[in-house]
Amino acid sequence: MTVLAGRFATNQDLDPALLRKAFGFFPSGVVAVAAEIDGRPVGLAASSFTSVSLDPPLVSINLATSSKTWPDLQRAPRLGVTILADHHADVCRQLAGAVEHRFDDVAYSVTDEGAVLLDDGLARFDCTVYREVEAGDHVLVLLELHAVDHIEQTEVLAPLVFHRSGFGRLDARA
Numbered sequence: 743m744t745v746l747a748g749r750f751a752t753n754q755d756l757d758p759a760l761l762r763k764a765f766g767f768f769p770s771g772v773v774a775v776a777a778e779i780d781g782r783p784v785g786l787a788a789s790s791f792t793s794v795s796l797d798p799p800l801v802s803i804n805l806a807t808s809s810k811t812w813p814d815l816q817r818a819p820r821l822g823v824t825i826l827a828d829h830h831a832d833v834c835r836q837l838a839g840a841v842e843h844r845f846d847d848v849a850y851s852v853t854d855e856g857a858v859l860l861d862d863g864l865a866r867f868d869c870t871v872y873r874e875v876e877a878g879d880h881v882l883v884l885l886e887l888h889a890v891d892h893i894e895q896t897e898v899l900a901p902l903v904f905h906r907s908g909f910g911r912l913d914a915r916a
């Protein structure tokens with residue numbers, strides 16, 4: 743790879759730790775992916791959310807094959823996906839932490855079919871699994887949307903932004 747001397751740290755070995763660092767330069771939002779299973783909310787935080795298709799309506803998330811939660815979520819009839827707001831940094835850490843405390847003090851609602859949606863998210867999607875694609879140490883999950891809601895555009899709420907392994911801010915839009 744041609745690099746500008748002195749400006750780039752080159753990683754010819756594609757070492758995972760350094761790859762993670764390079765990937766981290768791409769900022770992303772964060773979602774909560776969750777469902778009620780055996781009467782309890784089950785879920786995780788994911789920054790790999792991407793909108794994919796309008797017709798059919800599809801989004802994707804990318805989950806580590808090591809995830810202990812995905813095999814449970816995968817079997818749920820419906821999954822809720824909530825786009826987190828910038829006041830959700832602690833909720834996000836909690837949703838990535840100890841399984842038994844992920845929903846402590848988190849305000850959420852459960853749809854009739856079991857999708858778990860956070861009450862104060864920016865936008866919320868009621869989904870089913872459309873397709874799973876093996877992708878190395880991750881699985882790319884395409885989700886089909888069945889219902890969507892979002893906050894009113896007049897409300898000025900910023901998204902939670904994950905950037906370089908931490909939470910950043912999205913300044914006023916141009």
Ligand SMILES: Cc1cc2nc3c(=O)[nH]c(=O)nc-3n(C[C@H](O)[C@H](O)[C@H](O)COP(=O)(O)O)c2cc1C
Nearest residue numbers: 786787788789790804805806809810811837838904
């Ligand atoms: C900001 C943030 C973003 C994350 N994004 C992803 C992601 O896109 N894919 C993923 O597999 N795990 C992601 N995680 C980790 C999961 O939330 C969770 O910690 C991980 O799946 C391990 O828990 P589990 O074994 O219960 O699945 C993220 C964690 C944080 C804090």
